[in-house]
Amino acid sequence: MSVKAVVFDLDGVIIDTEEVWEEVRRGYVAEFGREFLPDSQDRMMGMSTGEWSAHLADEVGVPRTAEQVAADVLGRMAERYREALPLIPGSVEVVRSLRQGYRLALASSSARILIDQVLQTAGLTGAFEVTLSTEEVPRGKPAPDVYLTAVAKMGLTPADCAAIEDSSNGLRSAAAAGLTVIAVPHGVYPPAADALAGASRVVGTITEVTPEMIATL
CATH class of the missing domain: 3.40.50.1000 (HAD superfamily/HAD-like)
Structure with a gap:
């Protein structure tokens, strides 16, 4: 067919944008004194917004709700896109x-x-x-x-x-x-x-x- x-x-x-996503999310979790797990980057590539934000909140340990994490990171990504796509x-x-x-x-x-x-x-x-x-x-x-x-x-x-x-x-x-x-x-x-x-x-x-x-x- x-x-x-x-x-x-x-x-x-x-x-x-994969490098932009990694840079933004690593920088974000570092602000809370956290860092990616060894497999975080590979796992998050392809995850939905709800899934990767839950990973950062629940497994990486960012002290924010998954909804707050999503809003924070998406706002930063949107700003990066506005600067240069x-x-x-x-x-x-x-x-x-x-x-x-x-x-x-x-x-x-x-x-x-x-x-x-x-x-x-x-x-x-x-x-x-x-x-x-x-x-x-x-x-x-x-x-x-x-x-x-x-x-x-x-x-x-x-x-x-x-x-x-x-x-x-x-x-x-x-x-x-x-x-x-x-x-x-x-x-x-x-x-x-x-x-x-x-x-x-x-x-x-x-x-x-x-x-x-x-x-x-």
């Missing part, structure tokens, strides 16, 4: 190119407020038929919820869709949902071997994802 729609991740695929070179052009031949959706672990701001700043508002945050589904990545919901909102099946992901949890989420997975591994935070093994195609940069390549999946 040929691909009818492409579902994009946001962080690490369209914008290069770290677009991945060529990502906006890839979205616009694929839109000519495929239906598009966005399935992101970022909060809704950040998704909307990024799309507006990048000039991509309206480019996606469906945009979905993991805070709007029961479970964040690596659970398949956000991909299954995005596909359902388009009235399609997972077999109709390809996903573009960079992180271990994102790749696992898309594969678990049954989409054809294209991996764009992040240079600083490379995905685990088991997560990468679930990808049908691995590319070096997002610019390698063309309509012609999608047609060969």
